[in-house]
Amino acid sequence: MVYAVVRAGGRQEKVEVGSIITLDRVQAAEGESIELPAVLFVDGAAVTTDAEALAKVKVTAEVLNDLRGPKIVIQKYKNKTGYKKRQGHRQDLTRVKITGIK
Structure with missing residues (x-):
């Protein structure tokens, strides 16, 4: 069994060849290959786990598509002052397929 843990944005993901993962938005077009x-x-x-040996490991992925995450509602409220604030957020994401671990 061959797998790797890669740094993907602010998180770490366990990947195998053929797995599809969702990352924070990557500046690459559909079909392009990126390295993680x-x-x-x-x-x-x-x-x-050695840094010198890991520098030789190449994890390549193909960009499948760009998408947006679910809407998150941020709501602030202060009692007895009439202060209410409501804000929404949707994270920009990219779905990639792992094509190789060498």
Whole structure:
């Protein structure tokens, strides 16, 4: 079993070849290939965490599409003052498919 843990935006994701993950928006067109930095690499029983060895590990992914996350409502309220504030947010996301771990 070969998998890697990659840095994807502010998070870390466990990926295998063929897995589809959702990342924060990446500036790449559909069909383009991007490279994700590895934090951990597991090849069978061998676990690699050394920074020099991880620099040689290449995790490539193909951009499938751009999308937006669910709407989050932010609401602030202060009692007895008449202060109310309402705001919404939708995160920009990119869906990618892992094509190779070398």
